[in-house]
Amino acid sequence: MENKSYSYPMDYDWTKEEMTKVINLWRAVELAYEIGINKEEFLIVYRKFKEVVPSIGEEKKWSRQFESISGYSVYAVHQEAKKTNKKMIFMDKSK
Numbered sequence: 001m002e003n004k005s006y007s008y009p010m011d012y013d014w015t016k017e018e019m020t021k022v023i024n025l026w027r028a029v030e031l032a033y034e035i036g037i038n039k040e041e042f043l044i045v046y047r048k049f050k051e052v053v054p055s056i057g058e059e060k061k062w063s064r065q066f067e068s069i070s071g072y073s074v075y076a077v078h079q080e081a082k083k084t085n086k087k088m089i090f091m092d093k094s095k
Helices: 016-034 039-052 056-070 074-083
Strands: none
Touching: 016 039, 016 056, 016 074, 039 074, 056 074
């Protein structure tokens, strides 16, 4: 894995459990770009993230913040997970 020198975007009003769900999504997206992730595992983590951030607007806000610091797109990974028939998601870093 790459050495990350950034902090995850976080709302400090979230509970510890909610923060964990959000961090798990950021990590899952990183895995999709860096080494690959099981599609079902990603979708489970994404659904748990949506329990914390249910609105599309809020999801876009947090996802944009994450992408601006990491270079990784939550949207792109989620779209790939929804459309692929493969068990694993491997994102192309050059896109």
